[in-house]
Amino acid sequence: MKLADPVPPSLAQWLPSDFEPTVAVTADLDGEGCFGVSWVAADGRRVLALGGGGDRSELSLEDVTAVRIDELFGASRLVAVSDGSESVLAYYSRNLVGEFALFARALDQLREGRPVELPDEIERAVCGTCGAPLPERGATCPRCLSRGSIVRRLLGILEPYRMRVAALVGWATLAVGAAMVPPMTYKLIADRVLEGGQHDELLLWVGLMMAAFLVGAGSQFMTAWSNAWLGARVVADMRAQLHARAQRLRLTYHNRHESGELVGRVMNDTGELQHFLIDGVPYFLVNLLSFATIAVILLVLDWRLALLVFLPVPVLVLGGGGFWTLLRPLFHKHGNRVGRLHTVLGESIHGVRAVKSLVQERRREGEFGQANEQLFGVHVTVERTFQGFFGTMSFMMALGTVLVWYAGGRAIIEGVTGVGLGTLLAFVGYMALFYGPLQWFSAVLNWATNALTAAERIFAVIDQPEEGSPVVAQAAPTRVEGAIAFEDVRFSYERGREVIKGIDFSIAPGEMIGLVGKSGAGKSTIINLVARFYDPDSGAVRIDGRDLREMELEAWRRQVGMVMQQPFLFNASILENIRYGVPDASFGRVVAASRAARAHDFIAAKEDGYDTTVGDGGSSLSGGERQRVAIARAILNDPPVLILDEATSAVDSETEKQIQEAIANLVQGRTTIAIAHRLATLRNADRLLVIDEGKIVEQGTHEELLAIEGGQFANLVKLQTDINRLRAEQTAWKE
Amino acid sequence: MEGVDDVFETHLTGISRKGGRLYLARPDAEEPIVVSARYLRPLTSRSEIVFLDEKRQEMVTVRDLDALTGAERQLVEKALRERYHLSIITRVEDVDIRMGTRYWRVETDRGRRWFAVREPGKNVAWLGDNQLVLRDPAGNRFEIPDLAALDPRSRRLVRRSL
Numbered sequence: 001m002k003l004a005d006p007v008p009p010s011l012a013q014w015l016p017s018d019f020e021p022t023v024a025v026t027a028d029l030d031g032e033g034c035f036g037v038s039w040v041a042a043d044g045r046r047v048l049a050l051g052g053g054g055d056r057s058e059l060s061l062e063d064v065t066a067v068r069i070d071e072l073f074g075a076s077r078l079v080a081v082s083d084g085s086e087s088v089l090a091y092y093s094r095n096l097v098g099e100f101a102l103f104a105r106a107l108d109q110l111r112e113g114r115p116v117e118l119p120d121e122i123e124r125a126v127c128g129t130c131g132a133p134l135p136e137r138g139a140t141c142p143r144c145l146s147r148g149s150i151v152r153r154l155l156g157i158l159e160p161y162r163m164r165v166a167a168l169v170g171w172a173t174l175a176v177g178a179a180m181v182p183p184m185t186y187k188l189i190a191d192r193v194l195e196g197g198q199h200d201e202l203l204l205w206v207g208l209m210m211a212a213f214l215v216g217a218g219s220q221f222m223t224a225w226s227n228a229w230l231g232a233r234v235v236a237d238m239r240a241q242l243h244a245r246a247q248r249l250r251l252t253y254h255n256r257h258e259s260g261e262l263v264g265r266v267m268n269d270t271g272e273l274q275h276f277l278i279d280g281v282p283y284f285l286v287n288l289l290s291f292a293t294i295a296v297i298l299l300v301l302d303w304r305l306a307l308l309v310f311l312p313v314p315v316l317v318l319g320g321g322g323f324w325t326l327l328r329p330l331f332h333k334h335g336n337r338v339g340r341l342h343t344v345l346g347e348s349i350h351g352v353r354a355v356k357s358l359v360q361e362r363r364r365e366g367e368f369g370q371a372n373e374q375l376f377g378v379h380v381t382v383e384r385t386f387q388g389f390f391g392t393m394s395f396m397m398a399l400g401t402v403l404v405w406y407a408g409g410r411a412i413i414e415g416v417t418g419v420g421l422g423t424l425l426a427f428v429g430y431m432a433l434f435y436g437p438l439q440w441f442s443a444v445l446n447w448a449t450n451a452l453t454a455a456e457r458i459f460a461v462i463d464q465p466e467e468g469s470p471v472v473a474q475a476a477p478t479r480v481e482g483a484i485a486f487e488d489v490r491f492s493y494e495r496g497r498e499v500i501k502g503i504d505f506s507i508a509p510g511e512m513i514g515l516v517g518k519s520g521a522g523k524s525t526i527i528n529l530v531a532r533f534y535d536p537d538s539g540a541v542r543i544d545g546r547d548l549r550e551m552e553l554e555a556w557r558r559q560v561g562m563v564m565q566q567p568f569l570f571n572a573s574i575l576e577n578i579r580y581g582v583p584d585a586s587f588g589r590v591v592a593a594s595r596a597a598r599a600h601d602f603i604a605a606k607e608d609g610y611d612t613t614v615g616d617g618g619s620s621l622s623g624g625e626r627q628r629v630a631i632a633r634a635i636l637n638d639p640p641v642l643i644l645d646e647a648t649s650a651v652d653s654e655t656e657k658q659i660q661e662a663i664a665n666l667v668q669g670r671t672t673i674a675i676a677h678r679l680a681t682l683r684n685a686d687r688l689l690v691i692d693e694g695k696i697v698e699q700g701t702h703e704e705l706l707a708i709e710g711g712q713f714a715n716l717v718k719l720q721t722d723i724n725r726l727r728a729e730q731t732a733w734k735e
Numbered sequence: 736m737e738g739v740d741d742v743f744e745t746h747l748t749g750i751s752r753k754g755g756r757l758y759l760a761r762p763d764a765e766e767p768i769v770v771s772a773r774y775l776r777p778l779t780s781r782s783e784i785v786f787l788d789e790k791r792q793e794m795v796t797v798r799d800l801d802a803l804t805g806a807e808r809q810l811v812e813k814a815l816r817e818r819y820h821l822s823i824i825t826r827v828e829d830v831d832i833r834m835g836t837r838y839w840r841v842e843t844d845r846g847r848r849w850f851a852v853r854e855p856g857k858n859v860a861w862l863g864d865n866q867l868v869l870r871d872p873a874g875n876r877f878e879i880p881d882l883a884a885l886d887p888r889s890r891r892l893v894r895r896s897l
Contacts, residue, residue, distance in 0.1 A: 029820075033816075033820050033845060035843070035845050035846035035847065035848055072817070072819070073773075073777055073818055073819045074819065074820035074821045074822070074875060074876050075820035075875075077817075084754050085753075087755065088755065091820075093820075094871075094873040094874040095873045095875065097873075125872070125873040132838065133838070133851040133872070134851065134872065135836040135851050135853050136853070136872050328832065329832065329895045332896075333895075333897070336855050336856055336897070339856045340856055343856065
């Protein structure tokens with residue numbers, strides 16, 4: 001990527017003529033922290049910062065000893081340290097954290113005399129086209145998104161079902177055609193039978209009326225019938241696509257979005273779309289067709305009366321538009337308040353123990369009551385607005401009817417040519433069909449807006465890149481040897497906040513490595529990189545000498561077994577959970593794995609044995625039991641590489657002993673990376689890596705690290721020993 | 736709870752600034768140590784100030800700025816001004832809803848800004864009946880300290896949008 005923002009025109013006059021920047025970035029805050037423009041750039045020799053009003057600072061890169069980013073409250077700043085003093089190069093808002101992190105890295109590279117190498121992509125917080133803030137870094141700009149393209153995509157989804165779509169359109173057209181007939185028969189009966197004396201034609205026209213009603217009812221039924229299938233089919237297809245994509249999204253996406261949001265998209269947004277496709281689209285199409293046809297018929301029957309019918313149309317259309325403008329924020333407000341009520345209710349139910357123990361029932365009642373009343377208030381406003389609108393619209397339509405009866409009646413009395421009782425009756429019949437759909441047009445248009453929004457949100461997920469898009473897709477060997485190497489690996493979950501800061505190590509096949517360090521040191525990130533839940537920002541993770549990014553992701557994951565601190569079990573039987581990764585494993589293999597995992601005894605003792613359902617998330621098992629089921633699952637998978645993340649934390653000593661035995665069976669012959677809170681549990685590791693602030697600070701065997709005077713590991717062990725002694729003393733004292 | 740107010744210092748000296756950094760001289764340290772000054776409650780009450788060392792360990796916490804005097808107070812005020820960049824909304828020009836995202840055009844004490852807010856339930860924090868903080872997707876924050884003090888149109892736009 002080229003980070004080379006041109007100098008803003010307002011600052012160009014302060015740019016030295018001999019300065020040709022290698023990297024440059026424009027900041028959105030000035031030196032006082034106000035929104036404005038400043039610019040910071042570097043060539044091979046110096047770094048230059050330009051601010052509004054001619055503020056200019058220039059430092060020789062030779063003098064800069066470090067470049068630092070300070071995370072402030074609501075902003076950040078780039079600081080250059082030189083000769084014991086610090087110079088703030090730029091203040092910038094959170095919109096630019098990614099750009100400035102790269103700029104800082106580029107400055108480091110320039111200082112060290114290396115060529116500037118930056119990642120290819122950067123996710124911007126602002127739309128590059130219209131400058132609008134994006135709803136999410138790197139997202140498609142909703143303001144620039146063409147509605148037409150979404151509609152085309154939705155129509156593309158209908159492509160496999162085009163015959164059914166054609167049938168639907170056919171039935172809908174027939175329904176409109178049939179609805180046009182009865183008012184015409186009113187005219188014929190009045191003009192020809194009642195006034196013209198052709199009494200023998202009565203049965204003919206009544207029969208025609210009856211036939212039209214029958215065809216209309218039948219075709220409407222068929223329209224609904226076809227559409228129910230089609231709408232549900234399209235939505236089911238989208239739901240399946242969405243679910244499949246959600247399974248393959250990068251973990252960074254899941255980190256940024258709550259699970260409820262994705263569930264909402266899979267269920268609510270697709271539901272919204274279905275609602276629109278089934279109830280909205282056909283209604284809209286049929287009514288549009290009917291509206292245009294009736295308008296033509298009315299004009300042909302009598303253009304003067306037709307104009308009277310058209311008189312309330314602008315009021316109805318404009319009123320409808322205004323009504324939805326008024327109602328849209330109310331709907332949003334309603335949605336927010338429903339959400340708030342759900343949150344309060346959810347907290348009250350999930351947190352009932354905490355509420356009771358802190359004796360805060362009344363307070364919760366008050367909070368729920370407030371949220372409930374707020375929802376009540378907006379609900380009443382929405383309903384009243386609705387009723388007020390429809391009342392007004394009904395009156396406007398009635399006004400049209402009154403006008404037609406008056407003008408038509410006068411015309412008949414005065415014998416105006418072309419206006420007879422039949423024409424008047426036909427007009428009255430068509431008017432009901434004409435006005436009825438009119439007020440709904442704007443409603444359906446608004447409906448369409450919501451549905452298109454839902455479609456856009458669904459497409460936004462479907463269009464997310466899949467994880468592990470390989471540099472060069474090559475299948476992993478059937479079974480890897482298990483040599484793992486990290487080469488100058490750097491990684492950040494969020495651009496600008498590096499959590500792994502250049503790590504190098506290698507693990508031989510079959511070796512067991514322990515990762516040690518404080519919370520947040522980067523241990524779990526290292527195992528996430530081994531499992532390839534994420535790719536490094538720079539550097540490489542190699543397996544048997546091959547870059548992990550060159551391996552086919554699924555083939556690699558099959559070779560990695562993971563036992564996590566809180567293993568996830570599916571709401572199925574123990575048997576199904578153990579063989580989740582190898583569904584066709586024989587029962588004998590499952591039992592053998594359970595025995596090795598020290599799980600067989602407790603499973604056998606359960607009433608339903610291996611058929612015991614574990615409950616939601618494994619809730620019917622204890623923590624230790626869940627852990628051993630997970631270990632049995634890992635043993636059955638027989639992976640050459642094993643990751644243990646705090647597998648024995650939060651269990652009692654006896655259970656820990658059993659899990660330790662299970663793990664001892666599990667790690668044999670496998671390359672193992674283990675994180676353990678209790679350092680004593682890593683005694684069997686061949687080597688320990690001590691991680692601090694994203695770097696390896698010590699490595700060696702348990703004994704070697706203990707021998708380092710004042711070393712981090714030695715300190716951590718001492719701390720734990722002291723705590724254990726204190727606990728032992730407390731226990732002895734109690735006894 | 737007795738003695739609860741004693742947890743904060745009411746008098747502090749030993750603050751200096753050199754090379755853009757704030758230093759605190761402590762009786763138990765030979766050299767002044769580099770510290771950063773932060774509010775304990777930056778959103779709800781800008782009173783108590785904690786001084787953290789480079790390892791982010793608490794060195795001392797004062798009840799408020801009045802614990803400092805003269806030039807030392809000014810140094811801390813400057814450091815706090817440099818750290819805290821919460822924009823205060825003084826006028827709401829427009830709030831536009833597009834595809835579930837609200838686009839706010841506002842005037843703040845630091846200039847005009849256009850920002851987006853998604854999922855108001857998560858990104859709008861009401862700190863009182865009339866005080867609220869909005870957070871945009873990048874993490875920038877905008878405060879309305881007193882909704883009642885805004886002009887009627889701004890108030891209407893806020894009420895309508897939230």
